[in-house]
Amino acid sequence: MRYFDTHCHLNHESFAEDLTEVLQRASDGRVQAIVVPGWDVDSSRKAVQMAEEFPNLLAAVGIHPTECNERTIAAEEIVEIEQLALHPKVVAIGEIGLDYFHDATHQQEQSELLCQMLEIAEKLAKPVLLHSRASMEDMMGLLLSRKMRENPGILHAYEGNLEQAIRLSKAGYSFGVGGQLTYKNSLLKHEVFRVIPSERIVLETDAPYLSPVPQRGKRNEPAFLPFVGRYLAELRDQSEEELLERIYQNSTKIFL
Numbered sequence: 001m002r003y004f005d006t007h008c009h010l011n012h013e014s015f016a017e018d019l020t021e022v023l024q025r026a027s028d029g030r031v032q033a034i035v036v037p038g039w040d041v042d043s044s045r046k047a048v049q050m051a052e053e054f055p056n057l058l059a060a061v062g063i064h065p066t067e068c069n070e071r072t073i074a075a076e077e078i079v080e081i082e083q084l085a086l087h088p089k090v091v092a093i094g095e096i097g098l099d100y101f102h103d104a105t106h107q108q109e110q111s112e113l114l115c116q117m118l119e120i121a122e123k124l125a126k127p128v129l130l131h132s133r134a135s136m137e138d139m140m141g142l143l144l145s146r147k148m149r150e151n152p153g154i155l156h157a158y159e160g161n162l163e164q165a166i167r168l169s170k171a172g173y174s175f176g177v178g179g180q181l182t183y184k185n186s187l188l189k190h191e192v193f194r195v196i197p198s199e200r201i202v203l204e205t206d207a208p209y210l211s212p213v214p215q216r217g218k219r220n221e222p223a224f225l226p227f228v229g230r231y232l233a234e235l236r237d238q239s240e241e242e243l244l245e246r247i248y249q250n251s252t253k254i255f256l
């Protein structure tokens, strides 16, 4: 079995001390490729540098919606993201999106930023890594009104319902699932990921956050991805090996 971590913030400060060990454990656990997304210009630049240094790392560059809650995004930042996105190891624009969960007062700014990021993705023909929290209706409206590429991208940490998943999957979108799936109270995720087509599923850690059971509460890392894969196969009553190979190939189809 092999794994593709489609969303992992190895550029986060919590990995500064022991990145080499984390990467070693990932490859011991057969995590063969890892996408490192940025959330602002600095973290995006760092993702690109890391992808240059380590062959199995890929970068995504973008500005996270919650940045709009803190400050006004400057035009130069958008330009810089676009320039970084030209690097050959940048495989996606992300993470980008809408987040009304903690603060819903900057919806307009978030939506403008998301549109600018989607335009970069369209222009460069790259997929997107989308974050949507407490904003699924607006997200769907935005995504379904645009003409995107054939594999337009991933709804990372997908929290929508099944009906929304079906509509988005018809438009070509895929759904990222990670440690939260293994939590007992994730009933909606269980319902959705039990039935959506395996062709539309990808795995992600979202490290350092959201460690799966039995590592819940610790810093998450790519080596924990097999816990999610096993849980998903059991949930779907499918052969773990076949499902995980399918999912690996879904990921390469989107990014490579």
Ligand SMILES: [Zn+2]
Binding pocket: 007, 009, 037, 095, 206
């Ligand atoms: Zn993330």
